[in-house]
Amino acid sequence: MISFSPYKFIFMLSLLSGTFLAISSASWFSAWIGLELNLMSFIPLISSKENQLPSEASLKYFLIQALGSAIIILSSTLTFFIPSISLCFISLALLLKLGAAPFHFWFPQVMEGLNWTQIIILMTIQKLAPMFLISYLSSEYFTHIILFLGGLASAIVGALGGINQTSLRKILAYSSINHMSWMLFAMLMNESSWLIYFFMYALISTSVALFFSSTQTYFFSHLINSNSSPVSKIISMMNLYSLGGLPPxxxxxxxxxxxxxxILSTFYIPLLILLMSSLVTLYFYIRLTLSTLSISCTQMKWNISLTRIKIFYSPLCSFVNLFGLFIPSMLLVI
Structure with missing residues (x-):
C-alpha cells in the first residue's frame, strides 16, 4: 500500500488539484495543463525502485497518457479551422486516456503491475477528469457517434476479455471497461445519470479493492487456497456480485x-448488448465465487483470528454492497 510519506502526500494533493483544474477549466489549454499535472503527480505514486512491475506499469501509463495529451493539444489548434474534426480527435484522445475500447490495450497491463491502493486511484480518481471533459462534448454530433460506438465496443470487450483471466486485477480492469460502456451511454442521455453511476461504481470498486488488499489476494488461487474464514469468503462474494450488478x-x-x-430514449439494441455483456461478467464472477466457496477452509475454525484491518473492512464492505437491499423498502415508506 502507499505509505503516508510527506512527498507522496504532496503528490496526492497535486493529483487532486490537476483533476479539479481540468474539470473546471474554461479552455482546452487549461484542461490540458490539469491533465498533465494529474499525470505527473500519479507517476511517482506508482513507481518503485524495489519492484520492476510498478516501474514498467508507470512507464506504460506515462507513454499512453502523454500520447493522449499530445493529441488533445494538437487537435485544439484545429478548432478554429475544422471544429468537427478537432472535436473528434479530442474525443478519441479522451477515450484513450480512459482506457475505453477500442483503446483499452494498455489498461489491464498497467493494472497488473499495481497494488490495490494504486488500483483504487487508477479506477476512480484518474477517470474523473477525462470523463468530465468528454461529457462536455457529448452534445456534439460527431462526438455523439464516437461515444455510441465506444460504448458498444467497451461492453463487448469488457465482457469477453475477462472470461479466461486468472488475475483479479485484470478481471477488475475488464470489469471497469464494461462499466465504462454504461457511463458512456449515460452521457448521451443526461448529465446526472453518469455521475450517479460513477459514484456508485467508485464506491463499490473501492470496497472490493480494499477487501482484496486486506487479505492480500491477487489471483484465483489465492482466493481458493486462502485460509480466510467462510464469512470473509461470503463478503468477497457479495462484493463481486454487487460490482457485477446482480440484483438486489x-x-x-x-x-x-x-x-x-x-428505454425512454429508445436505445433498445444497445441496451440489449449492455445487458448481455453484464450477464457475461456475472458469469465469471459466479464461476470464481462458486469455486471459492465449494472448497472448505483448511485452517482450524477456532484458530481463525481477524486482524484490525479485516474487522474494519468487513462491516464496511457489507454495508456498501447491501444498502441497496433497503432502498425499495425506504421508497415504500416515503
Whole structure:
C-alpha cells in the first residue's frame, strides 16, 4: 500500500488539484495543463525502485497518457479551422486516456503491475477528469457517434476479455471497461445519470479493492487456497456480485437507472448488448465465487483470528454492497 510519506502526500494533493483544474477549466489549454499535472503527480505514486512491475506499469501509463495529451493539444489548434474534426480527435484522445475500447490495450497491463491502493486511484480518481471533459462534448454530433460506438465496443470487450483471466486485477480492469460502456451511454442521455453511476461504481470498486488488499489476494488461487474464514469468503462474494450488478445488491441500482433512461430514449439494441455483456461478467464472477466457496477452509475454525484491518473492512464492505437491499423498502415508506 502507499505509505503516508510527506512527498507522496504532496503528490496526492497535486493529483487532486490537476483533476479539479481540468474539470473546471474554461479552455482546452487549461484542461490540458490539469491533465498533465494529474499525470505527473500519479507517476511517482506508482513507481518503485524495489519492484520492476510498478516501474514498467508507470512507464506504460506515462507513454499512453502523454500520447493522449499530445493529441488533445494538437487537435485544439484545429478548432478554429475544422471544429468537427478537432472535436473528434479530442474525443478519441479522451477515450484513450480512459482506457475505453477500442483503446483499452494498455489498461489491464498497467493494472497488473499495481497494488490495490494504486488500483483504487487508477479506477476512480484518474477517470474523473477525462470523463468530465468528454461529457462536455457529448452534445456534439460527431462526438455523439464516437461515444455510441465506444460504448458498444467497451461492453463487448469488457465482457469477453475477462472470461479466461486468472488475475483479479485484470478481471477488475475488464470489469471497469464494461462499466465504462454504461457511463458512456449515460452521457448521451443526461448529465446526472453518469455521475450517479460513477459514484456508485467508485464506491463499490473501492470496497472490493480494499477487501482484496486486506487479505492480500491477487489471483484465483489465492482466493481458493486462502485460509480466510467462510464469512470473509461470503463478503468477497457479495462484493463481486454487487460490482457485477446482480440484483438486489447495490451495484444494480445505477444500472437500473440507466436501463430506464435507455428505454425512454429508445436505445433498445444497445441496451440489449449492455445487458448481455453484464450477464457475461456475472458469469465469471459466479464461476470464481462458486469455486471459492465449494472448497472448505483448511485452517482450524477456532484458530481463525481477524486482524484490525479485516474487522474494519468487513462491516464496511457489507454495508456498501447491501444498502441497496433497503432502498425499495425506504421508497415504500416515503
Amino acid at each position: 445488491f447495490s451495484g444494480f441500482i445505477p444500472k437500473w437507472i440507466i436501463i430506464q433512461e435507455m
